[in-house]
Amino acid sequence: MAGKFGLDFMAGGGNEKLDPGLVMEQVKVQIAVANAQELLQRMTDKCFRKCIGKPGSSLDNSEQKCIAMCMDRYMDAWNTVSRAYNSRLQRERANM
Amino acid sequence: MEASSPTDLSVSDPQLQHFIEVETQKQRFQQLVHQMTELCWEKCMDKPGPKLDSRAETCFVNCVERFIDTSQFILNRLEQTQKSKSAFSESLTD
Numbered sequence: 001m002a003g004k005f006g007l008d009f010m011a012g013g014g015n016e017k018l019d020p021g022l023v024m025e026q027v028k029v030q031i032a033v034a035n036a037q038e039l040l041q042r043m044t045d046k047c048f049r050k051c052i053g054k055p056g057s058s059l060d061n062s063e064q065k066c067i068a069m070c071m072d073r074y075m076d077a078w079n080t081v082s083r084a085y086n087s088r089l090q091r092e093r094a095n096m
Numbered sequence: 097m098e099a100s101s102p103t104d105l106s107v108s109d110p111q112l113q114h115f116i117e118v119e120t121q122k123q124r125f126q127q128l129v130h131q132m133t134e135l136c137w138e139k140c141m142d143k144p145g146p147k148l149d150s151r152a153e154t155c156f157v158n159c160v161e162r163f164i165d166t167s168q169f170i171l172n173r174l175e176q177t178q179k180s181k182s183a184f185s186e187s188l189t190d
Contacts (some may be wrong), residue, residue, distance in 0.1 A: 024115050033117060035126050042134050045104055050144055070144040081133045084160040
């Protein structure tokens, strides 16, 4: 009955107690998936804006190259922002 | 019949409570990173190149700092104008 990450737990009738560990793991997975989707959505938006001029009948080579580079740069930017924000938070906490 | 169902997650469970607090905090952080990356990309990125040059990198770092400064500034000023407003209206209604 217990599937991967206890996904079937809702199917259980009766009085089985939920394993909080399993629930927490499942929630973490769902959160990670949601974050990945958010990242992808924003990355797609930004790279479309940067790389696609007048939309043609297909993505030409230069557009594909641009998108590939854009993806990597967006990840770099995301990581830079994450580090900078984390540093700032540490600094704020240290000043309290 | 017991009141609690198999899907009843009691939030009085300290382990789950702590977990929820930690994950909520983490999500707030993630959301802001998403938001700032999007905003700062507009300000700092011209044409995507083979790597993030140091000028762009500095711009992103500054952008994060200034965004947080802006957020704090707005909160502080709002608090101040609320205080002076309520002092004003209090004197009117006396």
